[in-house]
Amino acid sequence: MGNNLKDAQGRPVVAVTGMGLVTSLGWGKAANWAQLALGRSGIRTITRFPTDGLRTTIAGTVTCADGHPGSTPELTFAMARSAAEEALIQAGMTESPGFPGPMFVATPPAELEWPQRKALFEHPSGEGLQGYDRLLAAARTGDFKSMFETFQFATVADHLATALAPRGLPVSVSTACASGATAIQLGVEAIRRGETDAALAIGTDSSVQLEALIRFSLLSALSTRNEPPQRASRPFSKGRDGFVMAEGAGVLVLESLERAQARGAKCLGIIRGCGEMADDYHRTRSKPDGTAIIGAIRNALRDAGAAPEEIDYVNAHGTSTPENDKMEYLSLKAVLGDHLEVTPVSSNKSMIGHTLSAAGAIEAVLSFMMIENSLLLPTINYDEPDPDIPLDVVANAARRGIVRTVLSNSFGFGGQNAALVLAAAP
Amino acid sequence: MDNPTQEVWVTGIGLLSCAGEGTAAHMGAFDQGVGPAHIDTQGFAPYPVHTLAAIDMSRQIAKKSDLRQMERWQHIGVYAAGLALEDAGIAHQAHLLAETHLIVAAGSGERDASVDAKVLEAIVARGDTELSAKEILPTALRPTLFLAQLSNLLAGNISIVHNVTASSRTFMGEEMAGLSAIENAVRRIAAGQAQIILVGGALNAERKDLLLGYELGCNLWPGDYAPVWQRHTAGGGLIPGSAGAFLVLEARAHAQERGARPYASVRAIATDRARRSEPGQIRRILQQLFRQVVPDLTPMPLAILSGASGTEPATQEERDFLNNLDTDGFTPAVRAFGSRLGHTVEAHFPLGIALAALALNRGALFPPSAGDIFEDAMTTQVERILVTGVGHWRGEGMALLERVDVGRAS
Known part of the structure; x- marks a missing residue:
């Protein structure tokens, strides 16, 4: 056993050995990567229900070969199951009688439609x-x-438990738009505690239904730049006017590096650190001084034992709302300091929209794919930089670059902030 | 591995239910040994509902703007959370609150029933679901209602009102939310991943839209009141109860350093999910969980606070499990706290942990429910209490709490 099996704090190193992905650009990692690397958008005009008269008529909807299954929980489950199966195949873990560890599912609250x-x-x-x-x-x-x-709150996780047979109680978690990152953090913590040497982290969300769209619209959170849909999500741009609702699922098979090596599984990368902090300022806005966001990022770096200078790339929360992108910049500046000037930043949400509960998991999957391919995915629609946000945005086209360590941010409505430090395999 | 050896103490309790507010009101209600308090048999007929005692919410939620931005389930939860923080001696202690983590078990989805009724009338009149909804909702819905529907916004409001900020996680899944929340809190503290956590849940049962969610599965008890153990002959069912139940769980060393005294110690917790596709699966899972949380206890009288809901087959299978403890040499003295307070779903397991801690601190279990034929008296000092949580649809869990000899004045 090498020393690399434990981190500086003596905890098991947590490896990623399988990943799966569904977004509005397609089902599966390969289909998504091909589109994302070219800077394509999955945002389209909503056809699932009538939108005439509504302020926002676009979303990153996921389409199924045999049509929409009928409700949010059904599509939320179907996407998660597909992404989980892809992840388990990559991890080489399809043969056991069930997944050999707990399952943490970031999923939207349940409601009748x-x-x-x-x-x-x-x-x-x-x-x-x-x-x-x-x-x-x-x-x-x-x-x-x-x-x-x-339509129970337990439904999506329970149906996934039936399909994937993980150990123990299937756990459903919500930290709003940070949920996907929280699901990963829960898995990492369980492995570090020594309770398990494998965990399944799932983020999945199919919230594009009529009333949900109206509610976000009433909070003035959504972009109303409906034409053309592909141009609506424009993180860090001067003319950004809100986020675009979207659907998708991201799944990561987490394992102690020791277990992964022992069974000869390929390590796709490691979850080096997780950080979180809650805001106590406002239900939909972060504290003007950025305390909680800054705290979450600092906690993630501290947990990872990483200096700010080690961050090669920031996978931003970057929702394309006026408020978020400004606060995220100020917070990154506070934590990374001058290093931020030479750190490329991009937001996948420019192409796939805001996948809400799933975003943190999807963005972690994409971050590891960027590490693997030495290619930074772009922030599209970045035509008019916001002068108040002087970032090295990976603008409009993907950029070649060796990346070893990624900071991935997720900030939720309700003030729940999470950050992950993701790194190349040791 | 993170340090795996910290003892987990209960150092704060905040309770709000049909029995009133605070720890004394709850122990008092149970000690009277009478039937249930505050059941509304008219407002939600044919379903009885345990309604919340009258509370002045502004005593824990001072700002009117905060009160306005929340719906009732959030008022209940934020209030109970405030009571727990006060009880633990950390309310308004900025440095302690900044290091206190928050875990909430939540459902919600609170609706505006009058808006929904209006939309439904229009749908039927015009025969078009989505057009009607689309035309009515944008002007009828209050923007802030959304912030009461999101499960994580109870936690968000607790952070805003009480300044608990170290971290915030919300678990969902009906009763499984409560099991996940308590389990996550106990394991993080035991492993040294956290030192102090505010954890709990809240339910506003006085909502027909909430009742509808349970009744789609025919889970509500539609008749006159009966204790949970005595509903199976009529098919079983739950009587929901409004409640908020929050705990401050704390590493022993952390509590001792700040001079806080415990109600009890959480010795073990285990959870699982029976598939429930065949009879007997729930009972078998409960037996396995029992061996995990009580691995080497010699047979003895064992107090049990059961979270049984009254739905079937869950309640009868739990009863079978409890009856079998006799053959293993344990003498169970069972109390189904839902018989008195109603079934509080997400809040139910935290509520059971709170009641167990209170009973352990004074060393005496409370008497059986009036008229209950299953619950036996227990006169010996209580040293340990097993708390069970069996979901009305899914999820099983168990925790073992122990008396601490440096407990609080009761």
């Missing part, structure tokens, strides 16, 4: 009743038990 409420409302049992009394009368008949199993 209007087609389901309509079906309940129209059930004959509720005639003469109004509102929720009528829906409850329909539910009481027992005719909607399959709906029950689809």
Whole structure:
């Protein structure tokens, strides 16, 4: 056993041995990489439901070969399952009776949608009743038990547990837009505690449904630059006007490096450190001095035992909202200092939109692919740099470059911030 | 490996339910040995619901703007979290709050029932689901309602109101949310990954939209009140209860350094998920979990706070498991706290841990539920309490708490 199996704090080094990906650009890592490397956008006009009259009519929707499965939880599950299967194949872990460790799933909160409420409302049992009394009368008949199993908060993780057979309780986590990073952190911590030598980290989100779009719109969070859709998401640009909702899933097989080496698995990279800090300022805005974001990034660097100068590339949260991108720049400047000037930064959200609960996991997968391919994915639509955000943005086209260590940021509504330090295999 | 040996103490408890507010009100309600408190049998008929005692929320949520930006489940949770922080002696202690981690078990999705009714009427009148929703919602929905629907926004509000900021994680999944939350907190402290964590959950059961989620699976008890163990002959069912339950869990060394005294120590926790595709799976999982959390205890009287919901087959399988403990030489004295407070879903496991810690601190279990035929009296001093959590649909878990000889004045 070499010394590289433990980090500087004596904890097991956590390797990534398999990854899977679904975004609006396609199903699978290869399909996505081919498009992303060319700077293509997956943002399109929404056709899933009528949008005329709405302020925002675009999203990064995921399409299935056999059509949309009918609801957010069903597509959220289908994407996660596909990405997990891809990850397990890469990790060479499909033969065991089930995944040999716990599963942490970042997934959106569950809710009935209007087609389901309509079906309940129209059930004959509720005639003469109004509102929720009528829906409850329909539910009481027992005719909607399959709906029950689809719309519990536990549903997506539970169905994944049936499909993938991980150990123990399937864990569903939400830190809003930081959820994907939190799922990874939960897996890393479990391995470091010595409870397990493998964990499955999943981020998955299919929230593009009518009411969710309206709600984000009411918070003035979404871009209204509907034409052309591909040009709407423009992180760090002067004319950015909000994020673009999107769907997708990212999955990482985490293992102690010791286990990975012992079974001869290829190490795709390591999760070197995780950091988080919560904001106590406002429900949708971060504290003006950036305390919590700065704290999360510093905590990640400290946990990784990494100096700011070791960061070769920043995979930004970069949502394309006026507020986020400015705060992210100020926070990066505070932590990386002068080193930020020579550190390339890009936001995958320029191409695939904001995949919400899935974003942290998807962006971790893409970060490792950038390390592997020595190619930095671009921030597209970067035509007019915001003068208040003087970053070395990887502008519009991918850039060659050796990258060993990546800082990946995720900041959530509700003030939950997470940062990961991702590194090349030792 | 992170240091794996820290003892986990319960150093703060915040409770809010149909039994009232605070630790004394809850022990008092249980000690009276009477039936359940505050059941509304009319407002949600045919479903009885345990309603929250009247509380002046501004006592923990001082700013009117904060109160306005939250819905009731968040008020309940933020209030209970504040009680726990006060009880642990860390409220308003900026340096301690900055190092306190936050873990919340949450569901939510709180709806505006009148807006939903309006949309449904329009849908039926016009026969078009999405057009109707699209036309009504943009003007009818309050923008802030969204911030009450997101599961992680209870945690967000606790950070804002109480300044707990070291980290914040929200677990979801009905009862599994509570199991995940407590397990994550205990394991992180035990391994030295955290020193002090505020952990808990909240449920506002007084919402028809929430009841609908459970009733889609026919999980609600639709009749007159009965203790959870006595509903199976009519098919079982849960009576939901509004509650907030928060704990401050803390590494022993950290607590001792700041002079904080514990209610009890959390010795072990284990969770799992039975597939529930065949009878007996829940019972078998509970037996396995019991061996994990009670590996070398010699047979003895064993107090058990059961989180049984009353739904079937979960409750009967748990009862079978508990009955089998007799044959293993344990003498179980079982208390299903949901019989008195209602089933509090995400908050239920944290609530059970809190009640166990309170009973251990004074060394005496509370009496059986009035009229319960399954719960036996226990007169000996209680040294350990097993807390069970069996989800009404999914998820099983167990924790073992122990009395600490340097406990708090009760």
